[in-house]
Structures are given as C-alpha cells and as structure tokens.
Amino acid sequence: MATRKPSIDQDLIRDLANILNETDLTEIEIEQDDLRVRVSRAGSPQMIHAPIAQQQVPAPVAQAPAAPSAETVAAAAAKSANTVTAPMVGTVYMSPAPGSKAFVEIGQMVKEGQTILIIEAMKTMNQIPSPRSGKVVNIMVADGDPVEFAEPMIEIE
Numbered sequence: 001m002a003t004r005k006p007s008i009d010q011d012l013i014r015d016l017a018n019i020l021n022e023t024d025l026t027e028i029e030i031e032q033d034d035l036r037v038r039v040s041r042a043g044s045p046q047m048i049h050a051p052i053a054q055q056q057v058p059a060p061v062a063q064a065p066a067a068p069s070a071e072t073v074a075a076a077a078a079k080s081a082n083t084v085t086a087p088m089v090g091t092v093y094m095s096p097a098p099g100s101k102a103f104v105e106i107g108q109m110v111k112e113g114q115t116i117l118i119i120e121a122m123k124t125m126n127q128i129p130s131p132r133s134g135k136v137v138n139i140m141v142a143d144g145d146p147v148e149f150a151e152p153m154i155e156i157e
Contacts, residue, residue, distance in 0.1 A: 013039060065136060084154040086147040090121035094143040102143075102153065104136045116154055119147065132156060 013075050015037040027040035086092075094102040094117055104116045115127045116136075138155035141147060 005012075012037060012148055026082065030047075082134075082137075082155050083152045084128070084156060086119060086149060086153055087128065087150045088119055088121050088126065089149055090119040090126070090147060091145050092141045092143065092145045092153065093118040093120060093125075094141075104139070106136055106139055108136050110134065110136060110156060128153075130156060 011029075016030070016037065019025070019041060020028055022043060027038065029038040030106075031037075080130065094104075096103070096118070103118075104110055110116060110130045110133065112131065112133045113129045116130045118130050119126045119128055134156040137157050138156060139153075140155070141151075141153045147153065
C-alpha cells in the first residue's frame with residue numbers, strides 16, 4: 001500500500017511570509033501535528049519536514065525596498081553618527097540597581113567614557129560607556145527592554 005504525501009498548505013506559507021515582511025524577521029518556524037514548516041529570507045531553499053517525506057520549498061522572495069533619497073541617506077548618516085547602538089544582544093538596564101536613579105536622562109550632558117546604561121548578557125552586567133561627550137537628546141530604550149546587536153539606544157549631540 002502506497003503512503004500518501006501530506007499536502008502543502010500554500011496559505012500557511014503565504015501567511016508566514018507575510019509575517020516575515022511585517023515584522024522584519026529573517027526566519028520563522030512553526031510546528032502543527034506532524035508537520036513542521038520553516039520559512040526564511042535566506043537565499044537557499046528551506047525544508048518542510050514531514051514524518052513520511054521531506055519536501056523542499058523555496059523561501060519567499062521579498063521585493064527590494066525603494067532606494068532612499070539623498071536627503072534620507074544624509075539624515076540617517078548624521079543620526080547614526082550621534083546614535084549609541086547596542087554592542088551586544090541582551091537586556092538594557094538604565095540604572096545601576098532597581099529603584100535607583102537612571103545613569104542618564106534626556107537633556108543631560110555626558111562625558112566621553114561615562115556609563116550611560118548597562119546591558120546584561122549571559123548573566124554578566126556590561127557597562128556601556130558614552131562614545132563621545134555631548135547632550136542626551138533621545139533615549140530609544142526603556143529599563144528592562146531586550147536589545148539586538150546594533151539596535152539604536154541613545155542619541156547624543
């Protein structure tokens with residue numbers, strides 16, 4: 001007796017691809033009953049694993065975003081020069097201890113090398129120093145927020 005291949009739910013794959021586009025994730029994987037589906041933006045095809053057979057399904061290709069204007073590029077470059085980004089993945093803490101005063105506040109002047117926040121990574125508290133002296137004009141993270149590598153955290157002018 002021949003074994004029947006499970007049918008691929010095209011709508012499920014489209015929904016997962018839409019989630020990738022909406023959230024800027026690079027991959028997503030779900031498991032339902034005996035079917036596991038993984039959709040990724042990586043250039044290589046990804047596998048759908050079923051208990052009976054494995055089938056390859058190419059990853060959805062997202063349309064390239066429109067090229068930014070010269071003003072947008074210049075503004076982003078100026079902003080990124082003033083923006084302190086996360087040097088690692090972890091959890092942000094704005095003060096040295098719960099309930100104590102924050103390291104920095106908007107409008108405060110900071111000196112180069114001054115601790116501006118802490119990132120906890122793998123149970124280690126890493127003090128993040130200010131890369132330059134200046135005025136804190138924007139704080140883009142909150143106490144206890146998770147951060148990704150290179151995520152903007154504080155803007156100093």
